[in-house]
Amino acid sequence: MKRVTCTRLALAGLLLAGLGVGFLSSLLYAQEANKGLTWKHGLNFQVRKAGQTKFDEKDTPKFGTEIFHDKDIDKAIYIAETGALGIGVADKFKKQDEVDPPKLFHGLEVRVRPIGEKDFDKALKFGVEVFKDVNADNLVYISEKGSISVLPAGSLSAPDKPKDPEWSHGLEVKVRKAGEKEFSDTTKKVSLEVHKDKNTNQLTYTTDAGAIAVVDARDATKPTEVKSPTWSHAFEVKVRKPDEKEFTKDTRAFGVEVYRDENNNNLLYITETGAISVIPAGGATKPANSKEPKWLYGRVFRVRKADEKDFNDKTQKHGAEIYQDENTNYRFYMTESGWICVFPPGK
Numbered sequence: 136m137k138r139v140t141c142t143r144l145a146l147a148g149l150l151l152a153g154l155g156v157g158f159l160s161s162l163l164y165a166q167e168a169n170k171g172l173t174w175k176h177g178l179n180f181q182v183r184k185a186g187q188t189k190f191d192e193k194d195t196p197k198f199g200t201e202i203f204h205d206k207d208i209d210k211a212i213y214i215a216e217t218g219a220l221g222i223g224v225a226d227k228f229k230k231q232d233e234v235d236p237p238k239l240f241h242g243l244e245v246r247v248r249p250i251g252e253k254d255f256d257k258a259l260k261f262g263v264e265v266f267k268d269v270n271a272d273n274l275v276y277i278s279e280k281g282s283i284s285v286l287p288a289g290s291l292s293a294p295d296k297p298k299d300p301e302w303s304h305g306l307e308v309k310v311r312k313a314g315e316k317e318f319s320d321t322t323k324k325v326s327l328e329v330h331k332d333k334n335t336n337q338l339t340y341t342t343d344a345g346a347i348a349v350v351d352a353r354d355a356t357k358p359t360e361v362k363s364p365t366w367s368h369a370f371e372v373k374v375r376k377p378d379e380k381e382f383t384k385d386t387r388a389f390g391v392e393v394y395r396d397e398n399n400n401n402l403l404y405i406t407e408t409g410a411i412s413v414i415p416a417g418g419a420t421k422p423a424n425s426k427e428p429k430w431l432y433g434r435v436f437r438v439r440k441a442d443e444k445d446f447n448d449k450t451q452k453h454g455a456e457i458y459q460d461e462n463t464n465y466r467f468y469m470t471e472s473g474w475i476c477v478f479p480p481g482k
Contacts, residue, residue: 169432170206176234176270177201179441180215182279185244185260197441198281202271204228207432208457208466210478211271213285216440218453218472219346219410221285223273237266237275240334241297245341247328248305261345265335267293274335280345282410282474291335300330300339304361304398312407313371313388325409329396331355338399344409346474351415355399362397368425368462369393374471377435377452389473393462395421402463408473419463426461433457434468 181190181197199216204225211223243265246258262279267288274288306329309322326343331352338352373386390407395416402419404412434455437446454471459480467477 172212172434172436173204173206175202175204175211175228177439178234178237178268178270180237180264180266180275180277182264182277182281183242183262184279185262187262196279196281198277198283199439199441199443200275200277200283201436201438202268203436205434208478208480211273211285212436212468213268213273213275213283214436214438214453214455214470215277215281215283216438216451217281217474218438218470219281219283219474220455220468220470220476221275221283222468222476222478223268223271223275223285224287225271227272229270231270235269237268238293240265240267240274240291240293243300243330243332243339245300245328245330245339246302247341247343248326249343250307250324250326252326259343259345261341261347263339263341263347265332267291276337276339276347276349278341278345278347282346284339284347284349284412284476286337286349286351294334298333300332301357303329303331303338303355303357305329306361306364306394306396306403308364308392308394308403308405310392310405310407310409311369311390313390315390323407325405325411327403327411329398331357338401338413340403340411340413342405342409342411346410348403348411348413350401350413358398364394364396364403365421367393367395367402367419367421370425370428370460372428372430372456372458372469374456374469375433375454376471377454379454387471389469391469391475393460402465402477404467404475404477406469406473406475410474412467412475412477414465414477414479419465422462428458428460428467431457431459431466 203212211225213221243263266275276284340348394403402416436453
């Protein structure tokens with residue numbers, strides 16, 4: 136269960152040793168294929184805390200979010216002021232002067248048991264709102280912690296009578312920090328619960344940090360006997376801050392573990408910060424040896440806070456990198472604050 140590290144620091148040495156051709160190709164690809172970002176619009180999402188039934192201007196958290204079109208992957212990128220990021224379809228952007236506010240579909244409250252707890256007596260509670268971005272036809276799940284997950288809205292509509300989420304099962308996983316080669320008794324543990332949103336027929340994965348990921352649940356059934364997750368592979372990735380032009384020894388690195396949820400054949404990508412992204416495993420199998428992810432290119436996003444009307448010199452920036460997991464061929468966005476979002480290549 137060893138992990139590989141992807142950086143550009145050893146490039147010169149690899150070339151001298153005749154081993155850096157593949158990595159050099161990825162850098163050349165990044166330089167040639169970087170078509171860039173186009174800002175489309177900004178939205179504010181207000182999220183009720185667990186136990187909060189009504190929206191309140193003072194007590195209900197609000198998150199500023201910017202929406203971009205990433206031309207290299209032809210996807211809509213939703214990035215919240217927290218640095219959390221989700222990916223939706225980009226072929227439904229409306230051409231209009233005024234931006235329509237997001238449409239609230241429904242709210243959810245989910246419970247997550249702490250590590251080692253069998254019962255829900257001490258469970259943590261998190262509020263989650265589900266919105267439709269009518270400007271781009273994407274559905275946005277956002278938790279009270281500012282974690283975001285995005286999927287195409289398609290024919291989904293707001294429920295007349297919202298249904299409570301249906302608990303499916305819970306899991307616990309270990310996630311190593313960058314530089315931690317082996318699992319040990321001190322390795323960070325992440326607890327998560329899986330629920331079915333019966334209003335949209337999606338599965339939600341929520342961690343004990345309030346991070347959320349959403350995946351299609353049409354073929355998912357509640358297990359009669361919960362199976363433990365199977366470890367697949369792991370790696371480390373570096374993410375530059377907005378003012379970092381090159382990767383250096385001081386660039387922040389993050390550990391990422393990949394597990395298979397044997398109860399529904401989904402792959403769970405979990406970072407050392409507790410962020411999570413989930414994607415159907417398809418035909419992906421556990422690799423004999425973990426391969427390095429391929430770095431594709433970097434991004435810098437400017438994201439206004441909820442109370443910030445216009446972009447200005449003080450608007451915060453978030454650095455992000457795009458990699459390809461060579462073990463599964465899935466690609467993923469990783470932000471400098473440790474949020475991850477996995478997506479398939481192509482449309």
